[in-house]
Amino acid sequence: QSVLTQPPSVSAAPGQKVTISCYGSSSNIGNNYVSWYQQFPGAAPKLLVYENNKRPSGIPDRFSGSKSGPSATLGITGLQTGDEADYYCGTWDSSLSAGVFGGGTKLTVL
């Protein structure tokens, strides 16, 4: 059971937009920065968004992050088949004094 809650799967058609939610609490998302990671099968996760809404260099602006209270959202616009992957949110939990992740969301581009 993950500390952060994500939907197991989402799907949308190519060219459409999708959002992936990540729910936590005041001890984690509510008072700490959130990152989002993309993971393809057999590969390491890759940083997509950090500090809630910032993108590392090389990440297209089709990917965006936001945060409100104890929840965070990853948005992906202009979906491409190459976006099919697992997506994870992560943050620090101040009560646990530990890093925490969501259970992951599998994105299918129909």
Add this chain to the structure above:
Amino acid sequence: QLQLQESDPGLVKPSETLSLTCTVSGGSISNSNYYWGWIRQPPGRGLEWIGYIYYRGNTYYNPSLKSRVTISIDTSKNQFSLSLNSMTAADTAVYFCARHVYSNSLVNYWGQGTLVIVSS
């Protein structure tokens, strides 16, 4: 370019201790802006944070693993290591070493990962 490379222990027997080393190249492990840590992922499942260490030796561990985990650092070799004792089949996973940003504890760089199988 920064690279993090995990050692490859392969198969570990139940009750034994896992020892993994992460070698950092393209950057200094003594950089005060980062923690260096470990994250694992059981087959077909999500990510689990194990812990991290600062170059001065300060450590933070996942409470659920704390009794079995030790993370150490060797700045002279630009390496840090994970020791996990009393291994069981539930510890079978891909183990990633990762760089965390000091200011917010978020992971911003991952090693490629190494699969550890616990089996007799």
